[in-house]
Amino acid sequence: MVVALLLLSVALLTLYFRESGSGVSHRVQEVVLEVVTPLQTGTARATKPFRDGWHWVVDLFRAKSENAALRREVEQLRAGLANKLLVEAENAELRRLVGLRDDLVYPKGVRFVTGRVVARSTSAWYSTVTINVGSADGVRRYDPVVNGAGLVGRVMQVTRDAAQVMLITDQQSYIDAVVEPGGAQGLVAGSVTGDLSLQYVGKDEKVKVGQYVVSAGRASTVFVRGIPIGVVESVSSREVELYQTIAVRPFVDFGRLDLVQVIVR
Amino acid sequence: MSRRRREAGHEAAWPTGAELARLLAVLVAAVVLQTTAAPHFRLWGAYPDFALLAVVAVGLLRGAEAGAVFGFFTGMLSGIALMEPFGLSAFVLVLVGYLAGRYAETSDAGAGHVPFVAVLAAAFVSQVLLATAQFLLSREVPAGFFLGQVLAPSLLLEALLAVPAYLAVRAALRGGGEASVARVAR
Numbered sequence: 218m219v220v221a222l223l224l225l226s227v228a229l230l231t232l233y234f235r236e237s238g239s240g241v242s243h244r245v246q247e248v249v250l251e252v253v254t255p256l257q258t259g260t261a262r263a264t265k266p267f268r269d270g271w272h273w274v275v276d277l278f279r280a281k282s283e284n285a286a287l288r289r290e291v292e293q294l295r296a297g298l299a300n301k302l303l304v305e306a307e308n309a310e311l312r313r314l315v316g317l318r319d320d321l322v323y324p325k326g327v328r329f330v331t332g333r334v335v336a337r338s339t340s341a342w343y344s345t346v347t348i349n350v351g352s353a354d355g356v357r358r359y360d361p362v363v364n365g366a367g368l369v370g371r372v373m374q375v376t377r378d379a380a381q382v383m384l385i386t387d388q389q390s391y392i393d394a395v396v397e398p399g400g401a402q403g404l405v406a407g408s409v410t411g412d413l414s415l416q417y418v419g420k421d422e423k424v425k426v427g428q429y430v431v432s433a434g435r436a437s438t439v440f441v442r443g444i445p446i447g448v449v450e451s452v453s454s455r456e457v458e459l460y461q462t463i464a465v466r467p468f469v470d471f472g473r474l475d476l477v478q479v480i481v482r
Numbered sequence: 483m484s485r486r487r488r489e490a491g492h493e494a495a496w497p498t499g500a501e502l503a504r505l506l507a508v509l510v511a512a513v514v515l516q517t518t519a520a521p522h523f524r525l526w527g528a529y530p531d532f533a534l535l536a537v538v539a540v541g542l543l544r545g546a547e548a549g550a551v552f553g554f555f556t557g558m559l560s561g562i563a564l565m566e567p568f569g570l571s572a573f574v575l576v577l578v579g580y581l582a583g584r585y586a587e588t589s590d591a592g593a594g595h596v597p598f599v600a601v602l603a604a605a606f607v608s609q610v611l612l613a614t615a616q617f618l619l620s621r622e623v624p625a626g627f628f629l630g631q632v633l634a635p636s637l638l639l640e641a642l643l644a645v646p647a648y649l650a651v652r653a654a655l656r657g658g659g660e661a662s663v664a665r666v667a668r
Binding site: 218219222223225226227228229230231232233234242245246249250253256257260261264267268271272335336337338339340341342343345347373374379381388389408409410472 | 510513514515516517518519520521522523524528529530531546547550551553554557558559562563564565566567568569570572573576577580612613616621622623624627628631632
């Protein structure tokens with residue numbers, strides 16, 4: 218019996234990796250998820266007060282160090298604000314002169330589908346969440362997912378009423394990104410530890426701590442340009458390496474994801 | 483001979499409807515807790531593994547084969563709920579359930595340390611198997627990260643939760659006729 222169950226597990230695993238997204242095991246997954254997702258949604262709502270209570274306790278311990286960091290950030294932002302206002306005014310004037318319309322972060326033609334995180338992988342090897350919106354809401358594979366703070370991840374699997382989102386911290390996540398201001402381009406990569414890094418930025422590019430990293434939104438990618446990803450935390454380079462080593466602190470607090478928005482076209 | 487072993491006897495038997503319902507309730511509760519509540523309670527870098535705790539408890543209380551079957555379905559459901567590779571968790575939890583059952587059958591299940599030792603061993607086996615699977619799937623598995631940030635914290639956390647989880651599952655299954663689904667391996 219036990220050997221049969223082990224063999225069955227291996228067979229299912231093999232089938233899962235070999236078949237297409239519309240294969241048998243994916244369909245079974247879809248059917249079961251239709252039953253499980255409402256249950257997860259209900260539990261996620263019911264346990265929210267307890268989760269909030271727990272986070273409140275954790276926050277008490279974090280508050281002091283965060284307060285100091287936030288004060289430093291406010292000082293930096295205040296210093297940059299005056300400069301930004303000047304640049305924006307100049308930018309608007311130039312746009313008006315050349316007849317361009319104001320581009321928002323999210324271009325025309327996209328809409329947002331709001332969903333709730335109903336499950337999350339606790340495995341150290343995967344950084345994924347399940348949200349309670351799916352193909353019935355217009356969500357498709359590879360759609361970007363954001364929340365109020367910035368880029369959360371991208372949709373990797375979709376069923377009728379649920380979708381799996383790979384967070385940008387997952388070790389298999391790579392996103393075209395650009396450092397602003399300055400325009401240095403690279404790839405924001407996740408890692409097994411959950412840390413973000415900006416890779417493939419040449420040594421000749423000037424990148425400073427505190428600069429913002431946003432999605433590059435090239436034509437070949439699904440990400441629109443300008444979705445905030447994080448802030449440059451450290452920059453270093455070694456003589457033997459071709460590229461700089463840039464650590465990025467994400468804007469999104471991945472420990473507390475609740476409501477998210479999928480950008481659908 | 484241990485108390486549980488005496489109760490279990492040596493006859494294989496199908497579970498009654500009421501007992502199946504209790505096991506199903508434990509299974510669903512474990513998976514729902516695992517997917518919705520566990521991700522918010524991180525301690526020392528690890529998350530509680532309610533699915534594993536439930537499978538170990540069922541293995542200890544109902545024997546190796548029942549533990550393996552329960553592990554299979556728990557693994558399948560949690561894999562589906564998290565949209566993770568089909569069968570991976572099931573494979574790990576079948577082994578965990580079986581080994582927990584075998585351990586109970588060969589030791590004094592009434593002793594207080596049994597759930598604790600069984601969960602520690604199960605967490606170790608589970609983490610090593612999952613790390614091996616990641617390696618086989620060509621994902622990055624740094625040894626230092628695995629030992630320091632995955633294995634050690636999860637062993638600590640699961641050890642803390644072992645006895646409460648065992649008592650909770652035992653209470654949930656109480657009244658179901660402990661012997662009816664157990665088969666003592668010979």
